[in-house]
Amino acid sequence: MSNSETKEKHSRRLQREHNAIRKQQKIAKAYGLNDHQYEGHYFAKMHALNCGNPKCLMCGNPRKTWKELTIQEQRQQQEMDIQRLRHSNGVVEE
Numbered sequence: 001m002s003n004s005e006t007k008e009k010h011s012r013r014l015q016r017e018h019n020a021i022r023k024q025q026k027i028a029k030a031y032g033l034n035d036h037q038y039e040g041h042y043f044a045k046m047h048a049l050n051c052g053n054p055k056c057l058m059c060g061n062p063r064k065t066w067k068e069l070t071i072q073e074q075r076q077q078q079e080m081d082i083q084r085l086r087h088s089n090g091v092v093e094e
């Protein structure tokens, strides 16, 4: 059941989670959040700078809360539109 490959995958998962938690702890410390938020498994599935409310309008995902695309997605869409309108001589059609 447990050969060396699965053991290695498991330990890699554990290490990745540990690193993610430490990264969030560092952010929390830099922003001077409450002490209890530095410890334990608090940041395993939550980022340091969001409030923890899944329906929050400020830090939630706009795709969910406002039913519109995220800024990153809008940028990608815009770049694709420009790509589509560009001619082979480099002129972008209006």
Ligand SMILES: [Zn+2]
Residues within 6 Å of the ligand: 050, 051, 052, 053, 056, 057, 058, 059, 060
């Ligand atoms: Zn929030």
